[in-house]
Amino acid sequence: MAKRIVTRKGDVFCVEIDCKFKAYFQYITTDMTQLNSTVIRVFKKHYPMDYNPDMDEIVNGEVHFYAHTILRPGLNEGAWYKVGTSKNVGDVDNIMFSLFRDANFSNKKKSYSWYIWKINQKTEFIGEMKKEYKHYDRGWIYPYSSIVGKIKTGIFPMRDLE
Numbered sequence: 233m234a235k236r237i238v239t240r241k242g243d244v245f246c247v248e249i250d251c252k253f254k255a256y257f258q259y260i261t262t263d264m265t266q267l268n269s270t271v272i273r274v275f276k277k278h279y280p281m282d283y284n285p286d287m288d289e290i291v292n293g294e295v296h297f298y299a300h301t302i303l304r305p306g307l308n309e310g311a312w313y314k315v316g317t318s319k320n321v322g323d324v325d326n327i328m329f330s331l332f333r334d335a336n337f338s339n340k341k342k343s344y345s346w347y348i349w350k351i352n353q354k355t356e357f358i359g360e361m362k363k364e365y366k367h368y369d370r371g372w373i374y375p376y377s378s379i380v381g382k383i384k385t386g387i388f389p390m391r392d393l394e
Contacts, residue, residue: 237314239270239303242321244290245312247383253278255383256290257312259303260321263351266329269300269373271351273322274383287318298327298369299379306376327351329371330361347371 243259257274276296306312328350332343347355348365358365374388381389 237307239307239314240317242317242319243314244285244287244316244318245272245303245306246285246315247312247380248281249278249380249384251281254281254283255279256285256293256315257379257383258291258318258321260298261324261351263300263329265349265352265355266300266371266373270303271298271300271324271327272303272379273298274379285315287316288320291318291320291322295322297382298329299382300329300371300373301376301379302373306379309376311376311380324351328365328368330365330368331355331371332361 239259241259241261245257245259247255247257249255255275255278257272259270260273261271263269263271274296275290275293277293307314328348330346330348333345333347334343342360344360346358346361346365348358348368349355349371370388374382378388381387
């Protein structure tokens, strides 16, 4: 029987990409605004495959993106594994997300139903996406395959609106 991995805020995880490099992310908080989902910060730096993780070096690195996800499926499928923990989770009070709420967006190129929010705070309706909010990370709850895909390619493997 496989050993159960307990996850807690501050835990750091490793993603190995095509046996070429390692990337790391950290579970930083839970966002009640987005279905009580896990929020992670993924670090930009890629490390060689023989790198032994130094938690301070990793968590003080530049953040590539923030995302909502569910950790357990990624652990169960071997997409990532836990390598350590750090009490340093960064400034979670000022992370901003955006999301559109259109029922049918398959044929649209633009949404006029955008919302923004900070973790665990109410959403704010902004209508059409404005330039000052375009850099906010999308607030979808991404499956592990999309997290790994963005680490690998730099973009989420899904269509997005403006």
